[in-house]
Amino acid sequence: VILGYLRKFHLDEIDALIPESVFQLPFPHEGKTFWNNECTVEYTDDVIFDIYFTNPTIFFDYVRKGVSALKKEKGSASSAWMYLQIKLIEDRPYDLSEIKPHMVNTPVCFDAVVLGLEPRTMYIKTAWYECPKGHPGIDIQCDKHRQLHPQVCTHSLGIDACGEKMFLNVDKSTQDYSQNIVIQEPIENTKFGNPIEYDAKITGGMVGDVRVSQKMRMSAVLRTVIDRKKNENEIYYDILSYKDLADSKEVLPTEEEIAIMKKDVEESDFMLKLIKSFAPEVYGLDSVKESLILGLAGGVRSRNKRGSVNILLLGDPSTAKSTLLKECAEVITKSLYTSGKSASAAGLTAAAVKRPNGAWMIMPGVVVLCNDGFVFIDEIDKATPEDRSSLHEAMEQQTVSIAKAGMHMTFPARTAVFAAGNPQTGKWELSLSAAENVNLPPTLLSRFDVKWRILDKKDFSRDTNMAEHILSQFTDPAEETFSKDYLRKYFAYINKLKPKLTKEAQKELLNTYRKLRDMSKDQESVVIDTRQLEGLIRLSTAHAKCYFHETIVEADVVHAVKVYYESLKSFGFDPEEGTVDQSTFFTSAKLNKETTFWNAFTALDDEAKGGVDAEELMVKLSSTPHYDEESARQEVEKKHSKENKIYMSKTGRYMRV
Template identity: 30%
Template sequence: MDDDGEQYVYDEEPVVDHELERRRERGVTPAQARMKFVDFLRNFRSAPDAAAPDGRFTYRDALDQTTAPKDLKVCFDDLIAHDGELARELRIRPNEYLPILEEAVEDVLESLRPTERTLDIGGALNEEEEDRNARSTAPRATVQVKLTSKEIPRPLRSLSSSDVGTLVYVPGIVIATSKARTKAKHMTLECKTCSNRITVDVAAGYSGVNVPRHCNASASRGTQVGQEANPCGTDPFRIVPEKSVFIDQQNIKLQENPECVQAGEMPRNMSALIERTMVLSVVPGTRVKIMGVYETTSGGGSKRERGGGKVAVRHGYLRVIGIDEESEGARGDAHFSDAEHTEFKTFANRPFKEMLKDLRARIAPAIFGSDDIKAAVACLLFSGTRKHHPDGTTRRGDVNVLLLGDPSTAKSQFLKFVERTAPVCVYTSGKGSSAAGLTASVIRGADNEFYLEGGAMVLADGGCVCIDEFDKMRDEDRVAIHEAMEQQTISIAKAGITTMLNSRTAVLAAANPPSGRYDDLKTAQENIDLQTTILSRFDMIFIVRDAREYERDMQIADHVLNIHAGGGDELALVSDPVQEKERQFLKRYIEYARAVCRPRLSERAMKMLEDSYVRYREEMRERKRTGGHAAVPITVRQLEAIIRISESLAKMCLQTVVTEEHVQEALRLFEVSTIDAARSGVADMVVLSAEQREELQVVETQIKQKLAIGATMSKRHVIDDLARIGVNEWAVTRALLVMTQRGDIQERAEGRRVTRMH
């Protein structure tokens, strides 16, 4: 123990060369591994097919190209099938065997294309080339090997200290990326005094290199002639960039997939380092499966931790060897067995009406009724077909749905069901969400660099976003998702970072009217207090009302009581195999349909859609001509909405062509949702009795006496003045609405003031 009270730790065991002992016990030595890797790359054949009955030389053909490739993808499963012992050594000691694999790739390349040396007439090397070969000591860059795998990845949170230094395969989502930087792989140093050159190899990952403090060549010369031992002085070396080999590096942050995080748990994240050709290949929001080496680096502890024989705390990170990006159509486990193929095709091979009824029954079975909303949620889960045009533009295939109406109508329960069922889903609340939290943000990391971090709509790329309390969002936050909902991209220009992120996600939103309940005394514009720009981006808008009907109330009460009566035994619910099987079947069927089915419109379906769109536009035009105002505009976006709904209905049946039957159901859903919301207004409200009409005429006369032609007055002031003489407030409000509908009165200042026009 020293004077400061610190205790030194000494190794009492004798020094043993454990690496030498391991090499003796190891079945595959590095020299043998190089030959085995060469044999694998030259002779491995793929599975036989019709074009190649004996299989193809997978990796030899990939290397035997006119131009040498910069990288080579090697499937780890192929190596296991070729030589299991070699694959085991590569998995356990990747830092030792990966460079050997890249050297084997170079050997195969040289055997396929032998290098020819330039000779002069006398047979000697060209003087210029000879000088170049004599002066250059840095090795040339090698082909990068990218490892991929078809095995089931392990969770990110399962990595532990026992995995350090081994090859791991983990899934995740990229939530942040840094700027690319340059690192030396082979550094050439030159003495400033004697021009002696040496080459120093730099370890992979975050490792650096220690530059020698003294020039060995000059030191040995000085000793021979009896001069001073170090004539070149201390720190004589400088870097020769043109003779060194550099590679690109980039930091990314990998986070667990949202659907893999248990309730109440914070999602785990880990830093990852990508190099060479993989740099700038992924953006935030990309779902990936990474094959990498689990390594550790110092956390930048204090000087007390770094020296004096102390063991510093190490932080784990992944040095990426290969990246597999998940396909856009399917998320999660996109591999299906033969039994699942047969089961899904049998399920879809039924009449359309029966199929749709079965799927509706599986959507939120705990919610009574709401068959049309359940069908719309099914369309949202299956989605339409995303189109890529030759000019580079795209058309979204995701279906956006808005549920607006009274409280206690199970709007939030639909959102929670979608969160549990969708392969990829992010649930958020409008009140607690900001524009940066929904789209993307730029943050400054611990290394003082700016990182681009994706929000909810970026993390849900390829799935759906559930936004509850949509009406409670601030207007500037709601405007921020306009681009994400239609173009399905998020443009970022912050802190010198200008880029574009993908947000190919469907939106399921739930909102309440401004007064909390849907008020029949108000127009649709007042009840749907959202801007036209955001409403036009929803494919289906449902006005959900809590109708007070005796028969319906009795049915809902029986349904709720039965649910509560059967929900007392938690063990019975958890162990219910039928319910759990149906839930898993629906989730897998959605993944299967999104992965394998891409429906297209037929000629007759296109004709039906064209006629319906023209009819809707004519109806809205006539409505505007008579003084009415549609709460939801009918534009070309609504035509595309019907197309997407038709495609999703065809995808439910695993059909590749949209038929007239699918279009008819899509038009019916569009009628009961968006068209009903657009038609709602004073004229379509409760039918007035004779006494109510007479009362309204009397009130209209009093309003005209109070308000002269061309005069403007506060609406609240008009209601209060007539209330003093005994006029019912309900009658005044209804009369003002009717007069506004006819055009006798025009509202100003967002409906707070009224001006008499006639």
């Protein structure tokens, strides 16, 4: 029957096959008719479906025998055809969440991501049973669950049959590989942010080809394992074939929509409109929003240098950090929003997980699953020490390595990380460094290209405007210039652009780097290093992509540097005035306050006027995050009266001792 089906519908494809090919066989469900090979009985292709449904493993063997027979007729007889790889094709894949109980034992097609692999095993595919009395043996195929059942010798002895229990001869039986895997619904297909997981089994040539975090279109049969002792049955998917899916399901703009976007970017206030459309419910924070937009645009990966931009939001609670991260997740298709303290058993990166059957399995975390995408981690300060340690490798080398339970694996992790963290004490302590406030190691902080400190400062005018903005969201919310759908398509499109760095832009980057390095020499502190220079290149690239530029020009660099300077100012640095000391990220406070004081004193020192004006010094200090008006006045008095490090000159101005 199968030979007649192949001869009628697939003869041309089979003629073109070579032993190394993959035979793409469509699901037979179109109601077409054909004759068996002897042309004695007519069938519809439903009978092929029934054979396939009864035992898929045997079905593939029959197909290989049919291909071998047709090839032999063409003069291409070879035993290699019995090992031909076959993949079923289905043009109408389901979402895993759409597969219902009534579809048990029915072939289905769906997209899934491989979460984990157990060690491979072997099963007996065709068993050879022998009679202890020497009667002829028999071949028995395993059932659909790959189980064997005891056999009794039916050899006739006159009126009665032999009846002896036959024994299995393993040496004469045929075995094949089998492997248990865990699959998950792709992130972009999930509903309500909760991807569904299932156990699955693969056999034969698929074992060894499947890798963790691989996205595939699978043809499978939903199976149940009946347990007579309880009224609950375990389920799994019996994978029959698969096709690797390299690209995620992205919603790209049409040609007409691209033309509209290109017209939009030509407007002088395009970036301002983009900022106003991004998380419009959040009042202010325009510079923070702009850096997030540049981060979503991303850079360009080259050689061993990452193209993704990593951004960190730190500061007091209730300053819209989580809202901004969720907004990012809503406009990026391949992304996942998670919390440092509520990640899966695999954590943020990867972990060895013990399965219910006792086997150990290495499973990837969200950073690996979002490879070539984005992960948004709220409350990163609550992540486990193991996760924070493994993020070092993921954020710089773009890989995640794990060696546990006798297993070693390395996953690709070309993932952009946007994170937010709150201070340990619930309020940002100006007397502590950033590392101490959020309990993050300095080495991890240095992996972020852009860092922001968002403080909840009392300001009557600003507080009033913010309250009015919040109230307006409940009565008359402002209309967005660009819709969420527009932003999704916009970012999906510009992420594929690859503008090139011009010599003009290189010169501007070099000048900026030299300027900041010169400040490092003056203050005996590191203002910028090569990692931050690479971050500026990525931000410049992102700005060029936002405007659909084919090259990165000086204006892109100037804008990227401006955003970078604004992020530094949020921590009390001012690169334009030379008051920059990035040690405040890592060292604690006395030194930071001391440095801030002398930086301000030096900036205001005027030899012609005979020193520093007291009022100007207190205003300068209170404008920094380390001092308010009262603490600035107390610091000046302490330096003058107690420490005797400054004195009052005859002109009424302070001078350094």
